[in-house]
Every structure is written in structure tokens, then in C-alpha cells.
Amino acid sequence: MTFQKFISIKENEALxxxxxxxxxxxxxxxxxxxxxxxxxxxxxxxxNNDLIDEFNKIFEKYLKxxxxxxxxxxxxxxxxxxxxxxxNVLIPRFETEELVENILYRYDDYFKGKVIDVCDLATxxxxxxxxxxxxxxxxxxxxxxxxxxxxxxxxxxxxxxDANVKFFEGDMLSPLGDMKFDIFxxxxxxxxxxxxxxxxxxxxxxxxxxxxxxxxxxxxxxILSGVKKHLKKRAIIAFEHGYDxxxxxxxxxxxxxxxxSYECIKDLEGKDRMTFIYVGxx
Numbered sequence: 001m002t003f004q005k006f007i008s009i010k011e012n013e014a015l016x017x018x019x020x021x022x023x024x025x026x027x028x029x030x031x032x033x034x035x036x037x038x039x040x041x042x043x044x045x046x047x048n049n050d051l052i053d054e055f056n057k058i059f060e061k062y063l064k065x066x067x068x069x070x071x072x073x074x075x076x077x078x079x080x081x082x083x084x085x086x087x088n089v090l091i092p093r094f095e096t097e098e099l100v101e102n103i104l105y106r107y108d109d110y111f112k113g114k115v116i117d118v119c120d121l122a123t124x125x126x127x128x129x130x131x132x133x134x135x136x137x138x139x140x141x142x143x144x145x146x147x148x149x150x151x152x153x154x155x156x157x158x159x160x161x162d163a164n165v166k167f168f169e170g171d172m173l174s175p176l177g178d179m180k181f182d183i184f185x186x187x188x189x190x191x192x193x194x195x196x197x198x199x200x201x202x203x204x205x206x207x208x209x210x211x212x213x214x215x216x217x218x219x220x221x222x223i224l225s226g227v228k229k230h231l232k233k234r235a236i237i238a239f240e241h242g243y244d245x246x247x248x249x250x251x252x253x254x255x256x257x258x259x260x261s262y263e264c265i266k267d268l269e270g271k272d273r274m275t276f277i278y279v280g281x282x
Contacts, residue, residue: 003046014062079135114138119179127157130154184238
């Protein structure tokens with residue numbers, strides 16, 4: 001059987017069980033060690049039985065146990081790096097790569113190669129903080145999270161990628177003392193408490209990293225109400241948020257930073273996914 005035929009069969013099997021067919025490629029890449037482009041070059045090659053057996057052992061768990069494939073294989077790709085993930089951290093999403101990319105663009109525009117201090121709030125697996133530190137060596141990055149277990153994963157990833165992020169345990173801004181930063185970034189929990197969530201997500205990923213109060217805005221209020229004392233004279237605050245929260249974000253900005261300029265940025269699907277706030281003279 002060729003790789004192409006095998007993949008087609010397994011994708012159909014996943015879909016018939018109500019699962020994501022994208023898990024098939026993720027699992028094959030994990031088992032073979034191939035990059036996506038390498039795998040597609042082998043589509044007409046025969047797949048050996050040992051590889052099929054190894055695939056099926058994990059794939060059966062995916063179909064029957066309602067566990068995300070990323071937790072089963074222990075990794076999730078983010079910005080070209082395989083981050084360690086488990087049930088203690090949120091699985092990094094593609095949209096968050098866009099947040100990181102937009103921060104890097106604005107670093108070039110506004111800070112122009114200077115060494116700056118960056119803080120990532122609610123870091124989870126550390127994917128944002130570590131990616132920024134690796135992509136831009138002039139960023140001195142620290143990160144916070146309330147979950148000790150999440151920070152253990154983040155520290156493993158920090159070591160895995162030879163990054164130099166410093167981690168602090170505590171809720172959002174609380175561990176920062178008198179530290180000040182040029183850039184704050186956060187992808188905090190932002191699903192409203194009463195919103196319906198797919199069972200694959202709700203039953204596996206840590207709810208503390210998913211839900212953000214009655215309206216999903218709890219942690220944005222916490223951050224914006226307390227962040228001023230941690231900002232340098234010129235600073236950027238960058239958020240990922242729910243696609244339908246543009247107006248709520250604008251109201252919070254006008255409440256806590258009435259003199260600041262800001263922009264809401266759409267993701268690649270055209271949804272209002274990110275807000276950047278510019279404090280000081282930009």
C-alpha cells in the first residue's frame with residue numbers, strides 16, 4: 001500500500017468517527033520523522049507494515065479515547081518548532097503564530113534593532129515567549145503563568161530550544177515586582193464561561209487556560225488595569241482575543257488608556273483576532 005492510499009483510508013476513518021483528518025498527517029510526520037514536504041514526496045512509495053502497526057496503535061487511541069493527537073504524540077508544531085505539550089498546557093494554535101509574526105514586524109518598525117524587554121503573560125507551553133526569544137535575539141523575554149505544571153512544560157521547552165526566557169509563577173502581572181517592559185504580549189483565556197466548547201477541547205485542555213469569565217474579557221481587564229506601572233515610556237501591548245471582541249477591546253482601551261493609539265488586526269481568515277496598543281510617543 002502506498003503512503004497516499006494509506007493516508008486517504010485513515011483520513012476517511014477519522015472523519016467517519018467525527019475526528020479531524022489533519023491528525024493523520026501529524027501522526028505520520030511524528031512516526032516517520034519526515035517534514036510535511038518530505039512526506040508528500042513519498043506519496044507513491046510503499047509504506048511498510050511496522051510503520052502501519054506503530055501508527056495504528058496511537059491512531060486507535062485518538063479515535064476511541066477522545067484525546068487530541070498533539071497530547072498523544074507529546075508535541076505541537078508552532079512557528080516551525082515542535083513544542084512539548086501535555087494536558088497541563090493549551091495546544092498552540094495557528095492564529096497565535098500570526099500574533100508572534102505581527103509583534104516581530106512591529107519590533108522592526110518601532111524599536112529598530114534595539115535591545116528591549118518583553119513579557120508574555122499566561123505563557124502556557126511557552127510557545128510565544130520562546131519563539132520571540134529565538135526569532136529576535138535582541139528581545140530579553142520573561143513569562144508568567146499561574147500554573148506550576150504549565151511552567152514545568154514551558155521550562156522544558158525553553159531548554160529544548162536553548163532559549164533564555166525567565167519564568168515566574170503567579171497570576172498575570174502579580175510576579176513582576178517593579179520590572180518594566182517595552183512589549184507586553186498575552187493570549188489569555190478568553191472563552192466566555194457559558195459558551196459551548198467542543199468536547200475534544202473542553203475535556204482535555206486545561207479549562208483554566210480556556211475560560212475568561214462571563215464575557216471572556218476578565219483577564220484583559222486585569223492586565224489593562226494594572227499594567228501601567230510595568231510599562232516603559234514607549235511600550236506596546238499586544239493581545240490575541242476572540243474574533244467577536246473588537247468592540248469590547250476598544251471600550252477597555254478607552255477606559256484604561258484613553259490617550260493611547262491602537263489597531264485591531266485581522267487574522268488570515270479575515271477575523272478580528274489581535275489588538276495592538278501603543279503607549280507613549282510612537
